[in-house]
Amino acid sequence: MNYFIFDIDGTLIDSAHVDQIAFQQALRAQGQDYTLEELRWSFGMPGRDALRKLGIADIEGTVTHWETLAYANLDQIKPYDGVLEVLTTLREQGCKLGVVTSRTRKQLEGGVTPLGLNGYFDEIICADDVAMPKPAPDGLLECLRRLGGTQTEAVYIGDSRYDMQCAAAAGVKSVLALWGCHEPDSLTADLRLETPAEILTLKS
DSSP states (O other): OOEEEEOSBTTTBOOHHHHHHHHHHHHHTTTOOOOHHHHGGGTTSOHHHHHHHTTOSOHHHHHHHHHHHHHTTGGGOOBOTTHHHHHHHHHHTTOEEEEEOSSOHHHHHHHTGGGTOGGGOSEEEOGGGSSSOTTSSHHHHHHHHHHTOOGGGEEEEESSHHHHHHHHHHTOEEEEETTTOSOGGGOOOSEEESSGGGGGGGOO
16 A cells, blocks of 8 residues: 555544543533533544534534634644654655545644644645545545545545545545544454554555
């Protein structure tokens, strides 16, 4: 494989705890009280879709509050151990690197760009860059088109069911990032990796 495409949250960065606490607090402000366990299903899903599922009337106001709460604790979010070394090595080996995320472009700029990851990637596709975000294949196929690769040359590495469904729909080999996955036993993937360092074994 020479085209490596990644999800962000739960794959490149350990953001689940900060994100889910902020989500919980934003929902409480809307009069809905859930435990973190009850909200786990939403991680990896576009935020607006999760709020619609919960019947929140003020979607945009809640998203803004959620983002504000999460960004206030951005210093608690770090790349997983070994991720930066893997990205550096893949680039040195001539691989093309991309991202397909459920974050909007604004959410990427507010919650990921400050962490210094963007420069590792040749292309970054956000949820609002395509007509239908994950689990639809649109973002992954667009990323491949921009990178100049084909489905058979690529892997998509993610931690959630939305990532695995996206890869399957796009005809791309799916790789489950077990280091960030909260429900590995219930997910179907072509490959499962225990650590980021194992990604390097996939290089052609």
